[in-house]
Amino acid sequence: MPTPLTRTLVVNGEDRTVTVADDGEQLLYVLRNQLDQRGPRFGCGVAQCGACTVLVDGEIRRSCVTPLRTVPEGASVATLDGLDANGAHPLQRAFIEQQAAQCAFCVNGIIMGAAGWLEQRNESGETAAPSDEEIAAFLSGEVGESTFNYLCRCGAHVRMIRAIRQAAEELLS
Amino acid sequence: MTTNELTRRGFLTGVGSLAVAFTLGPAVLDQQAAQAVAAGRRPGVRIDETPADDSLAWLVLTPAGVTIHSGKVELGTGVQTALTQIVVEELHLPTGRVGYVQGDTQVTPDQGTTAGSKTIQNGGPELRRAAATAFQALLDLAAEWFGVSRDRLVASDGVISVAGTRRRVTYEQLLANADLVLVADRDAPLASPDDYRIVGQSEPRVELPDKVTARFRYVHDVRVPGMLHGRVIRPAGRNARFQAIDPGSLDRARAIPGFVTVVQRDNFVGVVADTEWAAIQAANPSTGIEVTWEDGQPLVAQESLPEALRDPANHYRTVEVVGVGDVDEALPAASIQVEASYFTPFQMHAAMGPSCAVADVRSQPDRETGVRATVWSSTQNVYNLRDSVASLLGLPSGSVRVIYEEGAGCYGHNGADDVAGDAALLSEAAGRPVRVQWSRQDEHGWEPLGPAMAHDLRGGVTNGEVVAWEHITSTPTHVSRPNANPGTLIAGALTGTLPSPLPNSSGNTGTRNGPVNYTFPNRRVIGKLVRSFETTGETSGTPAAPLRYRFMRSTALRSLGGFSNSFANESFLDELAAASGADPLELRLRSLDDPRAIAVVEALSEVWAARPSGGDGAGAGIAFQRYEAEFAYVAAYAEVTVDADSGAIRVPRVVVAHDCGLIINPDGLRNQIEGNVIQGIGRTLKEEVHFDARGVTSVVWEQNQFNPTPQYPVLRFSEVPDIEITLIDRPHEPAWGSGEPAIGCVPGAIGNAVFAATGVRIRTLPMTPARVLDALA
Ligand code: FES
Numbered sequence A: 001m002p003t004p005l006t007r008t009l010v011v012n013g014e015d016r017t018v019t020v021a022d023d024g025e026q027l028l029y030v031l032r033n034q035l036d037q038r039g040p041r042f043g044c045g046v047a048q049c050g051a052c053t054v055l056v057d058g059e060i061r062r063s064c065v066t067p068l069r070t071v072p073e074g075a076s077v078a079t080l081d082g083l084d085a086n087g088a089h090p091l092q093r094a095f096i097e098q099q100a101a102q103c104a105f106c107v108n109g110i111i112m113g114a115a116g117w118l119e120q121r122n123e124s125g126e127t128a129a130p131s132d133e134e135i136a137a138f139l140s141g142e143v144g145e146s147t148f149n150y151l152c153r154c155g156a157h158v159r160m161i162r163a164i165r166q167a168a169e170e171l172l173s
Numbered sequence B: 001m002t003t004n005e006l007t008r009r010g011f012l013t014g015v016g017s018l019a020v021a022f023t024l025g026p027a028v029l030d031q032q033a034a035q036a037v038a039a040g041r042r043p044g045v046r047i048d049e050t051p052a053d054d055s056l057a058w059l060v061l062t063p064a065g066v067t068i069h070s071g072k073v074e075l076g077t078g079v080q081t082a083l084t085q086i087v088v089e090e091l092h093l094p095t096g097r098v099g100y101v102q103g104d105t106q107v108t109p110d111q112g113t114t115a116g117s118k119t120i121q122n123g124g125p126e127l128r129r130a131a132a133t134a135f136q137a138l139l140d141l142a143a144e145w146f147g148v149s150r151d152r153l154v155a156s157d158g159v160i161s162v163a164g165t166r167r168r169v170t171y172e173q174l175l176a177n178a179d180l181v182l183v184a185d186r187d188a189p190l191a192s193p194d195d196y197r198i199v200g201q202s203e204p205r206v207e208l209p210d211k212v213t214a215r216f217r218y219v220h221d222v223r224v225p226g227m228l229h230g231r232v233i234r235p236a237g238r239n240a241r242f243q244a245i246d247p248g249s250l251d252r253a254r255a256i257p258g259f260v261t262v263v264q265r266d267n268f269v270g271v272v273a274d275t276e277w278a279a280i281q282a283a284n285p286s287t288g289i290e291v292t293w294e295d296g297q298p299l300v301a302q303e304s305l306p307e308a309l310r311d312p313a314n315h316y317r318t319v320e321v322v323g324v325g326d327v328d329e330a331l332p333a334a335s336i337q338v339e340a341s342y343f344t345p346f347q348m349h350a351a352m353g354p355s356c357a358v359a360d361v362r363s364q365p366d367r368e369t370g371v372r373a374t375v376w377s378s379t380q381n382v383y384n385l386r387d388s389v390a391s392l393l394g395l396p397s398g399s400v401r402v403i404y405e406e407g408a409g410c411y412g413h414n415g416a417d418d419v420a421g422d423a424a425l426l427s428e429a430a431g432r433p434v435r436v437q438w439s440r441q442d443e444h445g446w447e448p449l450g451p452a453m454a455h456d457l458r459g460g461v462t463n464g465e466v467v468a469w470e471h472i473t474s475t476p477t478h479v480s481r482p483n484a485n486p487g488t489l490i491a492g493a494l495t496g497t498l499p500s501p502l503p504n505s506s507g508n509t510g511t512r513n514g515p516v517n518y519t520f521p522n523r524r525v526i527g528k529l530v531r532s533f534e535t536t537g538e539t540s541g542t543p544a545a546p547l548r549y550r551f552m553r554s555t556a557l558r559s560l561g562g563f564s565n566s567f568a569n570e571s572f573l574d575e576l577a578a579a580s581g582a583d584p585l586e587l588r589l590r591s592l593d594d595p596r597a598i599a600v601v602e603a604l605s606e607v608w609a610a611r612p613s614g615g616d617g618a619g620a621g622i623a624f625q626r627y628e629a630e631f632a633y634v635a636a637y638a639e640v641t642v643d644a645d646s647g648a649i650r651v652p653r654v655v656v657a658h659d660c661g662l663i664i665n666p667d668g669l670r671n672q673i674e675g676n677v678i679q680g681i682g683r684t685l686k687e688e689v690h691f692d693a694r695g696v697t698s699v700v701w702e703q704n705q706f707n708p709t710p711q712y713p714v715l716r717f718s719e720v721p722d723i724e725i726t727l728i729d730r731p732h733e734p735a736w737g738s739g740e741p742a743i744g745c746v747p748g749a750i751g752n753a754v755f756a757a758t759g760v761r762i763r764t765l766p767m768t769p770a771r772v773l774d775a776l777a
């Protein structure tokens, strides 16, 4: 029998308490169906596309393979919905300026993944903006420990790389 | 007044006249709010499709704003922005002041399927005429307002003034006193391209701000009151038959908190639950129901596809698509004769988001509208889906309403319609609205595929000129979109209705871009139509009962046969160039007589002249095609490197020259071309549907320990080339679409580049490392 679970999470800075009937329910469904988040999207459910990406305590996580029971009580969860509701975050503005999308279904993952990555670079004392090659390598799961690949089926890659570089430069300046 | 047919019957009440305020950007309309707005009579001007009382409107102008009613839908390609530019231009309005209602069988005129790069080409002129008609009405109203003749009026940014005076009136003022219903006038005067202010500008995508802030509502985000969640459980094979649901597993499913019901009709099985997670658990054989299936007839094996497609026993029809001159006489007489065969496997749309729909099937029709079933879907054609869902449910078409909600980019006919059928059956059974979202494995495993294609070419060259050319294409159908036959949906076929007969021709489908635009004096193009399933006779395309597939269900994937036909044509032309010692670009120029075709090829001359010399693992190739042999002109140049040890091909650089007539939005056009190039490289180098005797085995993106057999990968960020694009604008020519013209040039250019780099020609897609190593050995 599934084990029920109640958790309080800090979602985009706000305390939210949820109860699930099965503590194995993936964070993605909790966010989308109980916490009204639209940013995290279901793409594959097997950690292969990035559509569901959120930040849990600042870590890049694939919420489609993150059972709620593995998310600590009081953990902070950041989603695209809370990045900046007015679209004022440098990544959001850069994606608009570069028109870096077609259907944009992948954009949640790519923006949230990039947000987490740029923040980690910043914390590790990296002072230079990443090159296009580094950005492409990050999005292909070829940087550091992470093997997370980010897909875009529409082919807006070139623009997205440009947008992330633009945002990274702005975040550093 | 203008000479338009004019009625003064006032605005119909109902959803036909919803509007969005002038000052609002195009927002995602909440249906209920929209209907509330619509309920009252209001002043304004409405442009209808036909004079009939029940005509739908193209355009509604009220003092509160202008709303476009588009039957063409935004598939993620930017047509909402481009169509809005076209309308705003004719209305002499600034941008960002127009609402956009799309794809709703109660509201938007039937503009056919949003596909085939035809939205700008065909949908654009329809909306443009409606806008031009509205503008003429506004001029009439202003002439009356001022008491002057129309020729003294000038319009700009929603204001009409009397030339040389300070007298001005806003559209809002005019519309507050108007009550007109007009029919779109084919002859309404149009703005001159020389005066365009907004058409031709890189207007930013109107819906992108909502998409980067997670405010945008995709079909996956639709929630309606009382909604349940459904999941489907597909047969264990394309031809498998339902046997039983294991009783123990049914008890287990019933114990899942939130479980509602299991629905089984013939081979259709689905579960419904209160929550999405419960539905997923109930559909999972290890936590929910376990279904046993009886194996059916095996599919033709993947390894034998090239032979099977060419096997006459699998052909129900042969069509000659092109017959110019006399190939049989010219070919044997040519001084150089070449033959080659090419192959492309089954490929898939592989949308980033799986198919999803919500259906609300009631036991009683709505008292006001008569609607009994409402479906929210990312279909490319709300009207066709309405008809198929209606017959699936045994309802008249008029009692089904289909409302478009954007999904992930689809690139053709994918599972969007099928999942709507699933949702309709589950909602009917549950008596509540049901949302169904396919799993990734459902999507990869069951979406209708782009079919495999086999090509046999023969050609002859004499004195440097191609004198004979023959191309035989063998392929299953490229068109099986929904229609009033419920068997065109998976849910209909699984519940026992046969699909529609296979088409009688391969005209602009399987043999799309089979015909070349080169002036070879003797040419023949033949289509061999392959039966997807057992049919009622050797020459029949009508399915025989029970349905038994030989080849998996196939349909329209971006550019249909054009991708593979152009791959074969452009590779083979290079083979003729190589055999006769001609320069590939020169040979193309010599074989073209259309100045616009010549212009796109010549646009590559410089980069071609500076290409890598080839032969050392690096090389370049070119390809040309006219989309459907009669629309956009595209030439592409690709550079590759081939690693002789691993067999890996990389494409570091692609250059495209593109002429699709009048350019509506240059940046949107570039975005489309980039997408064509990137998806085209993926399809050339990586993408192949793998299957066994039962069905698809490549059900996720990447092969790994959990999915040990080959899967369906697409291009990664680290594999994307630099893309340079030359746009040739033709402001006085018709605007053609750009959603798929460029993709057809990609495989040929890459194959030709691989030949230049290695001296080896790869005639089978995808050009995987294993195939490259084989060819190099
Ligand atoms: S949905 Fe989580 S990685 Fe694809």
Ligand code: FES
Pocket (backbone or CB within 6 Å): A101, A102, A103, A104, A105, A106, A107, A151, A152, A153, A154, A155, A156, B076, B352, B408, B409
């Ligand atoms: S923009 Fe459509 S998947 Fe990336």
